[in-house]
Amino acid sequence: xxxxxxxxxxxxxxxxxxxxxxxxxxxxxxxxxxxxxxxxxxxxxxxxxxxxxxxxxxxxxxxxxxxxxxxxxxxxxxxxxxxxxxxxxxxxxxxxxxxxxxxxxxxxxxxxxxxxxxxxxxxxxxxxxxxxxxxxxxxxxxxxxxxxxxxxxxxxxxxxxxxxxxxxxxxxxxxxxxxxxxxxxxxxxxxxxxxxxxxxxxxxxxxxxxxxxxxxxxxxxxxxxxxxxxxxxxxxxxxxxxxxxxxxxxx
Amino acid sequence: xxxxxxxxxxxxxxxxxxxxxxxxxxxxxxxxxxxxxxxxxxxxxxxxxxxxxxxxxxxxxxxxxxxxxxxxxxxxxxxxxxxxxxxxxxxxxxxxxxxxxxxxxxxxxxxxxxxxxxxxxxxxxxxxxxxxxxxxxxxxxxxxxxxxxxxxxxxxxxxxxxxxxxxxxxxxxxxxxxxxxxxxxxxxxxxxxxxxxxxxxxxxxxxxxxxxxxxxxxxxxxxxxxxxxxxxxxxxxxxxxxxxxxxxxxxxxxxxxxxxxxxxxxxxxxxxxxxxxxxxxxxxxxxx
Numbered sequence: 001x002x003x004x005x006x007x008x009x010x011x012x013x014x015x016x017x018x019x020x021x022x023x024x025x026x027x028x029x030x031x032x033x034x035x036x037x038x039x040x041x042x043x044x045x046x047x048x049x050x051x052x053x054x055x056x057x058x059x060x061x062x063x064x065x066x067x068x069x070x071x072x073x074x075x076x077x078x079x080x081x082x083x084x085x086x087x088x089x090x091x092x093x094x095x096x097x098x099x100x101x102x103x104x105x106x107x108x109x110x111x112x113x114x115x116x117x118x119x120x121x122x123x124x125x126x127x128x129x130x131x132x133x134x135x136x137x138x139x140x141x142x143x144x145x146x147x148x149x150x151x152x153x154x155x156x157x158x159x160x161x162x163x164x165x166x167x168x169x170x171x172x173x174x175x176x177x178x179x180x181x182x183x184x185x186x187x188x189x190x191x192x193x194x195x196x197x198x199x200x201x202x203x204x205x206x207x208x209x210x211x212x213x214x215x216x217x218x219x220x221x222x223x224x225x226x227x228x229x230x231x232x233x234x235x236x237x238x239x240x241x242x243x244x245x246x247x248x249x250x251x
Numbered sequence: 252x253x254x255x256x257x258x259x260x261x262x263x264x265x266x267x268x269x270x271x272x273x274x275x276x277x278x279x280x281x282x283x284x285x286x287x288x289x290x291x292x293x294x295x296x297x298x299x300x301x302x303x304x305x306x307x308x309x310x311x312x313x314x315x316x317x318x319x320x321x322x323x324x325x326x327x328x329x330x331x332x333x334x335x336x337x338x339x340x341x342x343x344x345x346x347x348x349x350x351x352x353x354x355x356x357x358x359x360x361x362x363x364x365x366x367x368x369x370x371x372x373x374x375x376x377x378x379x380x381x382x383x384x385x386x387x388x389x390x391x392x393x394x395x396x397x398x399x400x401x402x403x404x405x406x407x408x409x410x411x412x413x414x415x416x417x418x419x420x421x422x423x424x425x426x427x428x429x430x431x432x433x434x435x436x437x438x439x440x441x442x443x444x445x446x447x448x449x450x451x452x453x454x455x456x457x458x459x460x461x462x463x464x465x466x467x468x469x470x471x472x473x474x475x476x477x478x479x480x481x482x483x484x485x486x487x488x489x490x491x492x493x494x495x496x497x498x499x500x501x502x503x504x505x506x507x508x509x510x511x512x513x514x515x516x517x518x519x520x521x522x523x524x525x526x527x528x529x530x531x532x533x534x535x536x537x538x539x
Contacts (some may be wrong), residue, residue, distance in 0.1 A: 053427065058351065085429025095420040097439060108428030111438060157424070164428060 002029040004168060004198050005050060010064035012042075012049055012222075014057070019045050021222045023064075027168070027215075032190060032199045034209035034230065037219030037245070043202045046219070047170050050200065051087040052080045069167070085112060088161035092173040094153035096145035096160070101128075101137055104145045104156055108164045127159040131189055151182025155189065162197065169193070171201040175208065187212050206246055210234050218242045290516075294509025302510055306476050307492065311503035316511055318475040319492035322391070323460060323518075325479055326488055329395035330402070330459050335452055337399070338406030342448075345407075346414040347436060359411075366404035373401045374468030382469055389470030392482040397469050401462065402455035409451020413444035446533040453526035457519050463490035489515045 005027040012020035020042050027033050035043035048054045049062060052073065062074050068087065071078045085108070096104050105127055106120045114120065124141060128134040133155045137148065145156055154174060161169055171190075175183040190199055190212055203209050209216050210230060217227040218241075226233060226242045237243045305315020341362075349355040377397030387393040417440050425435040441448075466488055473495040475487045489511060496508035 051427065053423065056423070056426070081429050081431050083429075084427055089423075089427035091420060091423065091427075093420060095418070095424045097421060097424065098443065107425070107438065108430065111428065111430045111434045160424075160428065 001031075003027065004029045004069065006065075006067040008065040008067070010046075010049065010062070010066060012045060012054070012063075013061040015059050019222050020049070023224050025217065025224060025227055027198060027200060029198050030194055030196075031214040032194050032201060032212055033215040033217065034213035035200070035202045035217050035219060036204075036206055036209050039204075041219040042222040043217075043219045044172055045222075047172055047200060047202050050168075051084050051089055051170055053084075053089065055080060085164055086166055087168045087170060088164055088166035089170045090154070090157050090161050090172070090174045093177050094150055094157050096148070096153050096156050098144065098146055100143060101141045101145045101148070101156060104160050105163045107160065112164070123163050127163045130162060130193070131155040131159040132185065133159060149182075151178050151185060154178060154182065154186060158186070158189065158193075162193070166197065168198045168200065171199065173202050173204060176204055183208075206234075218245060220245070290509045290512050293506045294511070294513045297506050297510035298513055302507075303514070307474055307495075311501060311507050314496070314504070314507050316489065316492055316514060318478055319487050319489045319511075320514070321478050322471070322475065322486035323488045325391045325482070325486060326394050326398065326466075327456055327460050329391060329482060330398040331452070331456055333395060334399040334403050334406055334455065338403050338452065338455075339410055339448060341403070341407045342410030342414055343436065346411055347432070347440070362404050362407050366408060370401055370462055371464045371468060373397055374465030376400065377465060377469045388483065389472070389485055390483045391479055391486045393469050394466050394471055394486065394488075395482070397465050398459040398462065401465060402459050405455040405458065406448075406452050409454070410444070410448045413447025413451065414440065416447060417443045446530040449533075450526050450530050453522055453529075457522045457526075460488075460519060460522070461490055461515065463488070463494050466491060467494075489518075 003026040005025075007023055007025040007027075010020055010023040011018060023046060035047065037043050045054065050066065050068075050073075054060050054062075065075075066073050068078065068083065073080075073083050097107060099107070102120075102124055105124045106114075109120060109123060125134065128137065128141070133152060136152060137156075140147070145153065148156060154177075158169075158174070175186050178186070187208065190201070193199060194214075201209075201213065213230045215227070216230045216233040218225045218233065218237075218239075220241060226237060226239045228238075233242060234246055237246065302315050303320065304317050305313060306317055307319075308314045345355065345359060349358075374397060377393055377400070381387045381393040381396045382389060387396070421439050421443065422435055425439045430438065470485075471491050472485055472487045473491060475485070477484075479486045493508050493511040493515065496504045496511060
């Protein structure tokens with residue numbers, strides 16, 4: 001299987017606090033990889049090291065290597081702006097811009113120099129279709145994105161991320177602020193999207209990880225306790241702590 | 252029985268304070284209406300097209316505010332051109348670029364202090380630096396630069412607050428799409444913060460429009476019989492003209508001054524309503 005991201009001996013510090021300890025991991029292409037674990041275990045922090053979103057937090061430090069398509073993303077070979085163009089992100093709370101639906105989707109493209117109207121129109125239509133939002137919003141794509149429901153906003157945020165044609169999409173608990181029906185829709189969407197994208201998802205819901213992911217990593221206190229296929233993790237975990245967590249004995 | 256008493260007392264207290272704070276509000280409105288009434292009753296009949304287009308005169312009937320109106324317009328436009336970019340730039344630097352260290356804190360603290368410095372001090376600074384040291388003379392430019400210094404702290408502080416109100420989640424959304432810091436500033440941060448920035452700026456400008464003291468120090472004239480044509484011309488402004496009239500011995504000049512105040516109030520209210528309209532217009536677009 002082709003590995004897109006390769007993490008080697010990664011340590012991450014907030015000031016003097018070691019938040020991620022010696023992480024090694026391969027992320028595989030066109031797979032969904034889920035990070036599970038109790039709150040504060042470092043799974044979101046780890047997700048954000050992958051597209052260098054932690055750069056915006058002062059007083060943080062990274063040791064070790066993260067290779068994205070063979071390039072070390074912290075070495076200076078790859079500009080973080082370029083990196084984030086190639087590794088998209090969807091956040092916990094839907095965060096559409098206070099602009100029209102159309103402008104939300106083309107925002108990243110415009111900022112990257114794509115201005116041809118035909119191209120942008122095409123992208124808006126195809127990405128809205130890809131996130132199964134087209135039929136719901138086709139009459140109001142020039143209206144404010146803030147008029148959409150929470151679930152629709154989150155699908156719009158996914159559309160905004162994939163409009164950039166990223167190679168990887170990072171998702172930080174994308175359904176935790178949504179109702180069960182919207183959650184289900186997004187899960188179906190992710191299964192569809194993995195044909196074209198590599199998806200990494202942080203989730204608090206073990207059922208969600210079990211339902212949609214191919215690989216699962218269990219985090220505890222900044223360490224990856226176990227990383228394997230989802231099937232293995234949920235049916236036959238090697239580590240006692242993994243078993244305790246997924247059977248609901250703690251966390 | 253006792254418990255009922257306590258409830259009664261609490262309700263009474265509630266009522267007393269309700270009335271008290273209502274009276275406080277009335278007090279402000281009361282003073283304002285006295286002020287408006289006395290000015291309108293004195294000045295309204297002196298207000299005419301001639302009053303707007305005439306030059307000042309030693310005959311009250313012929314006196315007008317034309318040069319002062321022009322001087323105020325010149326001054327306010329120049330002041331806006333100087334203070335708006337510098338103010339936003341400073342606020343952007345402090346909020347988005349500067350590291351959180353002692354130096355930044357020192358600057359922020361001092362900007363807050365500058366907002367409390369009396370206007371006359373700015374006038375003296377303007378006289379020393381712009382009029383004399385830089386040799387701009389007693390010109391509109393010197394006046395505008397002085398006024399810019401005066402209102403910059405207000406603009407910077409209100410812009411900082413507007414910038415701080417931009418949700419972190421929107422900035423992150425922008426960065427996560429592969430944009431640079433500057434693109435995020437122009438694409439998300441400034442559009443979101445603009446209503447707040449504009450409100451602060453316009454309020455600052457209306458303060459500059461109403462100030463007389465610093466300009467008297469800088470050397471604006473009291474009697475001007477020409478229209479300023481360049482920023483290097485001498486000038487007067489409405490508040491100085493009004494001040495000048497109100498200190499004239501002839502009694503009719505009190506009424507002329509009142510008419511001038513009406514014009515000044517009218518402009519100030521106009522500017523403030525523009526601020527409110529702009530803010531509301533953008534807020535509707537931004538609301539969620």
